Amino acid sequence: MSSKTKIVVLRMKEIIYTAIFIGLGILLVCLFLIMFRSGKDAAPTSAKAGSYVPGVYTASLKLGTEQVNVEVTVDKDHINSITMVPLSEAVTTMYPLVQPAFDDLARQICDTQTTDNLSYPKETQYTSSALLKAIDTALNKAAP
Numbered sequence: 447m448s449s450k451t452k453i454v455v456l457r458m459k460e461i462i463y464t465a466i467f468i469g470l471g472i473l474l475v476c477l478f479l480i481m482f483r484s485g486k487d488a489a490p491t492s493a494k495a496g497s498y499v500p501g502v503y504t505a506s507l508k509l510g511t512e513q514v515n516v517e518v519t520v521d522k523d524h525i526n527s528i529t530m531v532p533l534s535e536a537v538t539t540m541y542p543l544v545q546p547a548f549d550d551l552a553r554q555i556c557d558t559q560t561t562d563n564l565s566y567p568k569e570t571q572y573t574s575s576a577l578l579k580a581i582d583t584a585l586n587k588a589a590p
Contacts, residue, residue, distance in 0.1 A: 505583035518584040528552040
């Protein structure tokens, strides 16, 4: 048998291009794995038992020039109360739907222990959605 030595010439440009494409391929595979992994380690929802760190959590809501704080009191397993402070006379005069809409939302949330699937009148949909966003912000602070 005769063995002839074969010489392969690789140019540096080809090696660099190959390394870049391999790196992009690995990055693409990692991206797909991250994007399409199962949602088992997703953030806890407010309906899960034991999903709060006990305490009082606040979120602010700006109504015109007035600032209103929404306070949510939770224990380990439950939403105990939801209040709005300070509710000055200027706020109640300028925004008369705020207090009734807030009371209705607070009652529903304390009864169902979740902020999902709440009902509110069509007349107060924008007020209720702004209040609900502030309540959700406070509940997110209570998540472990």
